[in-house]
Amino acid sequence: MKTFYIETFGCQMNAHDSEKVVGTLVEKGYQQMAKPEDAELVLYNTCSIRDKAEQKVFHRLQQFKYAAKNGHSKKTFGVLGCVAQQEGERIFERAPHVSLVVGSASYTKLPELLIQLEAGNQRVTGLSLDTNETFDTPFTRRDNPHRAYLTIIEGCDKACAYCVVPFTRGPERSRTSESVLREMQSLAGSGYTEVQLLGQNVNSYRDPSPAGLDFARLLAATGEIAGIRRVRFTTSHPRDFGRSIVDAIGEQPTLCNHVHLPVQSGSSAVLERMQRLYTRDDYMRRIEWMKNAKRDIAITTDIIVGFPGETEADFNRTIDLIDEIEYDSMFIFKYSKRPNTSALAYEDHIPEDEKTRRFMILQERQRVIQMRRNGKYVGRTEEVHVEGYNLATGQWIGRTSQNKTLNFHDVELPAPVEGRTLTGQYLDVLVTRAGPNSLAGHTQTLLQ
Ligand code: 5AD
């Protein structure tokens, strides 16, 4: 039996790609190992969104360079995903013990690449970006039996000045709505109740089949599939985010009331230099749709601080934007130079310590906002999908439709016992405490 190990970095798209890679390898007779030490084939599915993410894989490979002297010399190493696509054959120079380099658009070719590897070929690559096939494999090996990822669109046709994704994941390719809905029905048939629709920009989804659904109609259709209780989607680009998406969420309770809408900056001047294709006002209009929706929609975002040329006044516009919107949660990033991107040519790059200062200010401001927002949930009952049990805290971990973590105590089953678990169930939980990053409570039965 041939053995492999895979470690995944980066976004949910990458996590799902790894599930597809694992499924393909298992189908080809490979066995997955929990530790790299035990595997003949060691794979890293990599991310290059920021420099730090990219460095991780080279650190890992470096670790094994030394380990090779201690009996790991027979291992085969493969680099997959975004760093593979970006660096290509240069990876062989930086890490000569690597034998396989495969970009995210070339996983369909994995079986034939493996045959070349098994034949003893030392330098095997799959780096084409022009593939029209989306990686639609029946062998996907999903880790979580309740919550599944499902790709609806791959690649990205935008050209944000800071972003490497169009170079690593290629142009946009939408799957047909029939294929998406068929996979969703089959997921429901296998017992999945929650599905997350994935794409770099799900809002620009265009059904290539005669049904011709746009994203809002596809979303509404997924929400009607019997057995599916929750549908999520990520990620949205504000420019393509239409009001019909908000209306669909308002109408259909199975569509989770959470939207991740990356704003990146509160300054229209910075947005223009980022080539984001919307102004602050355009963005605020989308926020208004959500704030006026029939259901209480949680809104989260991504922000980049220290984009080249970001002045103190620009930064202050971001601060007043987050004060005005009061996001439920936010990821803040310090601008990081990426290869091939147009922002590299910009002047006035911001010093690292100034980026850090802006990062800390935003982080603290947002912590207070989240504390206040989450505090409003105390006393409310929220439905959670149970994700697991935390041994350290002795609490079940649940997630609300709004994507908030709600840790809770259950009197009937305080902890999982042989053959009994709450994982995968939907339960009503009374919220009794709130912190900036999570809620806590107990099931109603405690009160009776
Ligand atoms: N530097 C910093 N943050 C970045 N992001 C994307 N590219 C960069 C970069 N070069 C952030 C954006 C995006 C999130 C996934 O990562 O905020 O929404």
Ligand code: SF4
């Ligand atoms: Fe990282 Fe972007 Fe690639 Fe996802 S698509 S793995 S975030 S570089």
